[in-house]
Amino acid sequence: xxxxxxxxxxxxxxxxxxxxxxxxxxxxxxxxxxxxxxxxxxxxxxxxxxxxxxxxxxxxxxxxxxxxxxxxxxxxxxxxxxxxxxxxxxxxxxxxxxxxxxxxxxxxxxxxxxxxxxxxxxxxxxxxxxxxxxxxxxxxxxxxxxxxxxxxxxxxxxxxxxxxxxxxxxxxxxxxxxxxxxxxxxxxxxxxxxxxxxxxxxxxxxxxxxxxxxxxxxxxxxxxxxxxxxxxxxxxxxxxxxxxxxxxxxxxxxxxxxxxxxxxxxxxxxx
Amino acid sequence: xxxxxxxxxxxxxxxxxxxxxxxxxxxxxxxxxxxxxxxxxxxxxxxxxxxxxxxxxxxxxxxxxxxxxxxxxxxxxxxxxxxxxxxxxxxxxxxxxxxxxxxxxxxxxxxxxxxxxxxxxxxxxxxxxxxxxxxxxxxxxxxxxxxxxxxxxxxxxxxxxxxxxxxxxxxxxxxxxxxxxxxxxxxxxxxxxxxxxxxxxxxxxxxxxxxxxxxxxxxxxxxxxxxxxxxxxxxxxxxxxxxxxxxxxxxxxxxxxxxxxxxxxxxxxxxxxxxxxxxxxxxxxxxxxxxxxxxxxxxxxxxxxxxxxxxxxxxxxxxxxxxxxxxxxxxxxxxxxxxxxxxxxxxxxxxxxxxxx
Ligand SMILES: Nc1ncnc2c1ncn2[C@@H]1O[C@H](COP(=O)(O)OP(=O)(O)OP(=O)(O)O)[C@@H](O)[C@H]1O
Ligand SMILES: [Mg+2]
Numbered sequence: 001x002x003x004x005x006x007x008x009x010x011x012x013x014x015x016x017x018x019x020x021x022x023x024x025x026x027x028x029x030x031x032x033x034x035x036x037x038x039x040x041x042x043x044x045x046x047x048x049x050x051x052x053x054x055x056x057x058x059x060x061x062x063x064x065x066x067x068x069x070x071x072x073x074x075x076x077x078x079x080x081x082x083x084x085x086x087x088x089x090x091x092x093x094x095x096x097x098x099x100x101x102x103x104x105x106x107x108x109x110x111x112x113x114x115x116x117x118x119x120x121x122x123x124x125x126x127x128x129x130x131x132x133x134x135x136x137x138x139x140x141x142x143x144x145x146x147x148x149x150x151x152x153x154x155x156x157x158x159x160x161x162x163x164x165x166x167x168x169x170x171x172x173x174x175x176x177x178x179x180x181x182x183x184x185x186x187x188x189x190x191x192x193x194x195x196x197x198x199x200x201x202x203x204x205x206x207x208x209x210x211x212x213x214x215x216x217x218x219x220x221x222x223x224x225x226x227x228x229x230x231x232x233x234x235x236x237x238x239x240x241x242x243x244x245x246x247x248x249x250x251x252x253x254x255x256x257x258x259x260x261x262x263x264x265x266x267x268x269x270x271x
Numbered sequence: 272x273x274x275x276x277x278x279x280x281x282x283x284x285x286x287x288x289x290x291x292x293x294x295x296x297x298x299x300x301x302x303x304x305x306x307x308x309x310x311x312x313x314x315x316x317x318x319x320x321x322x323x324x325x326x327x328x329x330x331x332x333x334x335x336x337x338x339x340x341x342x343x344x345x346x347x348x349x350x351x352x353x354x355x356x357x358x359x360x361x362x363x364x365x366x367x368x369x370x371x372x373x374x375x376x377x378x379x380x381x382x383x384x385x386x387x388x389x390x391x392x393x394x395x396x397x398x399x400x401x402x403x404x405x406x407x408x409x410x411x412x413x414x415x416x417x418x419x420x421x422x423x424x425x426x427x428x429x430x431x432x433x434x435x436x437x438x439x440x441x442x443x444x445x446x447x448x449x450x451x452x453x454x455x456x457x458x459x460x461x462x463x464x465x466x467x468x469x470x471x472x473x474x475x476x477x478x479x480x481x482x483x484x485x486x487x488x489x490x491x492x493x494x495x496x497x498x499x500x501x502x503x504x505x506x507x508x509x510x511x512x513x514x515x516x517x518x519x520x521x522x523x524x525x526x527x528x529x530x531x532x533x534x535x536x537x538x539x540x541x542x543x544x545x546x547x548x549x550x551x552x553x554x555x556x557x558x559x560x561x562x563x564x565x566x567x568x569x570x571x572x573x574x575x576x577x578x579x580x581x582x583x584x585x586x587x588x589x590x591x592x593x594x595x596x597x598x599x600x601x602x603x604x605x606x607x608x609x610x611x612x613x614x615x616x617x618x619x620x621x622x623x624x625x626x627x628x
Contacts, residue, residue, distance in 0.1 A: 174437030
């Protein structure tokens with residue numbers, strides 16, 4: 001093995017290396033599915049490439065009855081829920097996290113509660129949310145928000161509390177008011193860290209979204225997967241799963257790019 | 272690191288500023304005074320009539336102008352982890368008139384930074400009072416600038432933005448700024464940038480205006496921090512081991528920078544350091560805090576007191592460091608302040624009993 005602290009690999013090498021396991025996965029899948037279909041042409045568990053292609057065609061062309069393209073309708077519904085849920089959760093976490101991180105009284109007041117809430121598996125809250133809010137849109141959004149807010153809040157509390165006290169004092173000696181210290185000294189310098197934390201919540205947010213959609217919805221990626229599950233339509237489930245992965249990666253890269261663009265200074269560590 | 276030429280130029284400028292100050296009848300930063308005991312500092316300094324009448328330490332007869340900084344019977348303590356309290360500062364008395372460069376030294380952990388925090392207002396004293404220009408210190412404010420050893424700069428702002436941070440906060444609402452941006456940019460903002468660049472030029476960093484602090488060396492960062500504090504024109508500049516993390520060459524160059532700023536801008540400086548030579552070289556008054564003292568009955572004292580308060584031999588040249596007067600003072604401070612085996616009884620140095628309050 002090479003040393004842990006090595007010079008970074010060139011970009012092309014990295015991309016190539018990253019593609020290798022994916023390629024292997026695809027080839028192994030193709031071989032296995034080919035094998036199974038040789039033994040049993042009716043096999044539904046591992047559709048062939050051709051069947052997958054047909055499934056993909058099915059979900060990307062307009063449905064005969066409703067005239068809707070499944071994939072787009074579902075994607076739009078899911079992304080809207082995800083955006084609303086994550087927006088609410090992130091907003092809540094930033095307000096709560098920054099305030100509790102900065103003011104020790106608030107920290108003493110809220111931190112135990114937030115820490116305890118962060119330990120509750122949000123899916124255990126699902127029935128409660130459904131009972132209180134019914135099974136419509138709002139409950140899915142609330143589930144996502146509640147699911148990501150506690151961990152995000154504790155992350156932000158740590159970040160805000162980690163801003164050296166000297167900088168806060170410095171802000172005051174330069175004539176800043178308390179709100180200016182929060183808005184111009186503390187918040188901007190923890191924003192890159194907050195964006196990183198948000199990137200880590202994308203995964204959990206998808207879990208809560210799919211779970212909520214599986215239980216009750218009329219559209220959405222999770223809804224579709226669970227509907228076609230009854231017909232064992234693996235050739236539709238698999239493209240959906242891959243699509244969700246692509247969406248997740250795109251969101252992650254998007255946030256990363258946003259962070260680099262908004263906060264170029266965060267990349268200038270050391271000399 | 273500062274080449275000889277640059278050094279000489281700076282020294283000349285300091286001398287000039289000193290002459291100007293002397294002409295104005297103000298205290299010149301250059302005063303080769305005999306080393307004196309605590310209590311008669313002001314007296315020895317400039318023939319203040321207060322001496323003759325046996326006035327308390329630091330008393331001045333400037334027609335009722337309050338001292339720029341005054342600590343009266345200040346004691347401070349911290350809770351111990353094992354319960355109870357640790358007394359850190361024990362009955363500190365201090366009067367700092369305008370345009371004084373006061374260096375504070377003392378053994379590690381004696382409470383120098385604590386005293387600085389009390390003066391700054393980021394902590395309030397347990398007992399006694401701290402006033403700045405006659406007003407009780409309650410909170411860090413604009414009239415007291417600060418340079419810490421680290422973390423003085425905001426990592427999310429460029430060097431220039433760091434320097435004009437305080438100017439930008441002045442007076443204008445954000446909304447107002449946005450709505451009138453095309454005009455604002457050409458008037459207010461432009462003036463601020465020009466002023467910021469001027470300050471950066473004085474610390475020779477104008478070429479690095481658009482870098483982020485993390486891209487600068489430690490010495491350069493401290494220069495930015497000094498410019499950032501000075502641009503606000505504070506009445507007092509507080510510094511807590513500002514050059515503590517720097518190599519000797521950079522250190523000496525920055526010492527000259529700060530002495531020069533002091534001579535030119537007529538501010539008061541409160542400079543904490545653990546380096547004795549540095550303290551005596553930059554300051555014109557030396558305050559030694561120490562926990563190594565005893566009560567008159569010989570029992571050891573608790574918390575740090577001011578065990579020595581003297582004028583520093585001043586010269587415009589770094590050569591002063593080699594002078595015998597300079598070295599004698601340093602030897603004396605080592606013994607009185609830093610040697611745990613040399614514990615002075617309180618009556619030999621403490622004149623605070625004579626102070627008012
Ligand atoms: N927030 C705090 N809580 C408890 N004890 C403290 C606190 N701050 C300082 N102390 C204690 O007060 C004493 C003085 O600390 P201070 O930092 O003022 O010393 P110092 O003279 O600046 O030391 P140094 O030269 O090492 O910087 C130390 O014994 C320290 O342990
Ligand atoms: Mg200290």
